[in-house]
Amino acid sequence: MLIPQENQLSFEKSGPGRRGVKLPASRFCKKKPLERIPDLFKRAKNLEFPEMTEPEIVRHFVNLSRKNFSIDTHFYPLGSCSMKYNPKINEWAASLENFAWVHPLQPESSVQGILQIFYELEKDLLSITGMDRFTLQPAAGAHGELTGMMLVRACHAARGQGKRRKVLVPDSSHGTNPASAALLGYHVLELKSNSRGRVDVRALEEHLDEETACLMLTNPNTLGLFEEDILEITKRVHQKGALLYYDGANLNALLGIARPGDMGFDIVHLNLHKTFSTPHGGGGPGSGPVGVKKHLSPFLPFPLVEKQAEKYRLVENQKESIGRVKSFYGNTGMLIRAFVYIRTLGLSGLRQVSENAILNANYLKEKLKKFFPVAVDEPCMHEFVLAAREAKKADIHAADIGKRLLDYGIHAPTVHFPLVVEEALMIEPTESESKETLDHFVEALAEIAQEIRQDPEKVRQAPHTLPVRRPDEVLAARKPVLSYRDQVRERILLAEGISS
DSSP states (O other), X not given: OOXXXXXXXXXXXXXXXXXXXXXXXXXXXXXXXXXXXXXXXXXXXXXXXXXXXXXXXXXXXXXXXXXXXXXXXXXXXXXXXXXXXXXXXXXXXXXXXXXXXXXXXXXXXXXXXXXXXXXXXXXXXXXXXXXXXXXXXXXXXXXXXXXXXXXXXXXXXXXXXXXXXXXXXXXXXXXXXXXXHHHTTOEEEEEOBOTTXXXXXXXXXXXXXXXXXXXXXXSSOTTSXXXXXXXXXXXXXXXXXXXXXXXXXXXXXXXTTOOHHHHTOSEEEEOHHHXXXXXXXXTOOOOOXXXXXXXXXXXXXXXXXXXXXXXXXXXXXXXXXXXXXXXXXXXXXXXXXXXXXXXXXXXXXXXXXXXXXXXHHHHHHHHHTTTSOBSSOSOOSSOEEEEOGGGGGGTOOHHHHHHHHHTTTBOOOEESOSTTSTTEXXXXXXXXXXXXXXXXXXXXXXXXXXXXXXXXXXXXXXXOSSSSOOOOHHHHHHSOOOSHHHXXXXXXXXXXXXXX
């Protein structure tokens, strides 16, 4: 960590485009911390905290933590999200002082260790995916998608093919796919799936033309099915001069087994928070590195990490680059966590991750299809989709089943997605869970299926055991209760039957 000196704080110039900064610090350092805060921002009177003993305070916060659902306390069968356990060794490594306390403006000579991790992590991701170059900048999967589509636009512009303004997206794709393309002004065209839940090659051929910029594809797809015609698909897309984009949300099924680069994809984004066990949810921080084949590498965001004479440098000399997509170099803590995960397991361990994830998913699918039909009853990859459409006869929806699972200590699976399946329950057990946990999940859904027939009101009113039951989810997102006073106010309004 940079410690301000007595008279000045300075950052030396290092690398193209970086400017040296010298800030006088003496007028700050000679003052006590509270004296540095302008009176305008100081409280007029002390906060009115209640007087409590240490045991009371400890019990309060421990009990609060026990009311939370988290991957450390509960099973998360959340489809397409790979909500798997985050190994604590990752957290330990990322919190090491020399990683956690560095400043992004430090000279390259003082951050060689982190630059080495960036360099080696890129090499690992290249080996895993079969691509030729990666940027580690994007801060989330959707941010990676946007970056990838910016690369598509830059590539076609460089070829003099700016007229390519059409992007093809399967009807089972993640919602961020069409959103990312639309943000850049592309016209998004939906591709219908065939009867087996995969890309209809004939429909694809009908829509491919000289205006097609890209096909965005997830493989395996959101039904948990591998696109068996992927080589034929990539061949036809490339014959029309278009590019193929790989949504890496489901890479957890392919580690050490198959690589997007070998399938013919030009661009791939990875969700480090899904596949490589970095923390997931809560709005971030995430990480969505983007890999490309050689013909797209000139357009990658700068800077890139290069190794020159046993030293690591940040290079910014890409003339055709789309520019930065994030301040500095990416979410460093997430990148370190993913690096530790990959190096802990090695290639054979990563393959076992996917094999176990596939085994767990197929085990659950065979057990659960007795209670709810499977959308496509074929061997799946890492996830599968059940259809709770029969429950609608009892006025029960997929979301109700998800709420009821909370009473069993199980987080809800993804519900009502993909949209091509009526009353979808999308289930992904990941490789992290034991057979005992999976069997408990089966027993819970079996009991819920019986309740739907015998006591549907119990399911409609669930959850019954949590301190918060059925909030208005839209209102909760737009007007969250963030303070104790807000909480008290909400309780008073609820008691009086008044909605805020």
